[in-house]
Amino acid sequence: MANAEQEDYWNNDGGNRWVADNQELDELLAPFKKLIVDKLDLNSGDNVIDIGCGAGDLSFEIADIVGESGAVTGVDISDPLIDLAQSRRGNDYPQTNFVKADAAQWRPQTPADAIASRFGVMFFDDPVAGFRNINAATKPKGKLSFVCWQSMMENEWIAGPVAAIISRLQKAPPPTDPFAPGPFALADKDRVRNILTESGWTNIEIDPWQDQLTIPGSTAEKSADFISRNGPARKLAEMLEADMDVVDSIVKEVLQSRADDQGTVKLGGAAWIVSATKA
Ligand SMILES: C[S@@+](CC[C@H](N)C(=O)[O-])C[C@H]1O[C@@H](n2cnc3c(N)ncnc32)[C@H](O)[C@@H]1O
Helix, strand or coil, X not given: CECHHXXXXXXXXXXXXXXXXXXXXXXXXXXXXXXXXXXXXXXCCXXXXXECCCCCHHHHHHHHHHCXXXXXXXXXXXXXXXXXXXXXXXXXXXXXXXXXXXXXXXXXXXXXXXXXXXXXXXXXXXXHHHHHHHHHCEEEEEEEEEEEECCHHHCHHHHHHHHHHHHHHCCCCCCCCCCCCCCCCCCCHHHHHHHHHXXXXXXXXXXXXXXXXXXXXXXXXXXXXXXXXXXXXHHHHHHCCCCHHHHHHHHHHHHHHHECCCCCEEEEEEEEEEEEEEC
16 A cells, blocks of 8 residues: 555655656656666557656656557556646657556556556555555566665765755754655665565566766756755755755755866766566
8 A cells, every 4th residue: 555644745745846846857867767668678569557657757758669559557646746747648648548546556457568667666555565466467477677766875866965964963863764665665675576576576686776867957056956855855854853944055065066067966876777577
């Protein structure tokens, strides 16, 4: 089942912010589309499900590959994001369909040839049950491919600003459950392997991806605003009951110190590229 807190987050603050910054987020996450799709060996006419599809960037990429004889169903728990995906679809992608549902419970009428997800599978209350439901939505021998973040410490684009905030404010947040639904819930590679094995997947491959992410924004200041709006810095500020203006200025300093001559900021990112086959 979807985590109630996550469902609320993606239908309110989190979903609305993702809608507002959709273009920038698609820019940031663009490198992952090819990595996901390359693992699926898709053919024209295939029927694919995109889990936690958000505004549909990956769904449209897959729609171009499977063509009009294929089908792509984007499933997402967020009303604002499903609405945006529908509006982006327009008349250009008749082979796409966007459904507002909890992917841990929803089942398609016809099982899919393949399942894809770009950072949309880390939010289940019970990940084994969630991936088992996704398994049931897949044809025998169907493929699964998704990306999820490695730990916060491996992701400099998040850890850098967070460490600067903690150090400057001299306050640390209370410890939290590292496996709780959220961006880092699948950061532990062994745990991912166990979850997938238990939920009926085989041929599990978990490849590391580590590279520089270009932080959206034409200047370091705009990139810092993007991080303040979308990164865990905001949640951290709330947990520390810190003044958001102070937090913003700390994030700005960090990003300015990392900008190149053109004002472009690149920071390290780390994800797992996970693929498997229905057993
Ligand atoms: C980090 S965003 C990624 C969005 C999109 N895949 C992308 O890359 O642009 C995570 C998405 O997962 C969705 N989500 C979270 N829990 C879900 C669930 N149980 N079922 C379906 N979607 C879910 C959120 O609403 C959100 O759109």
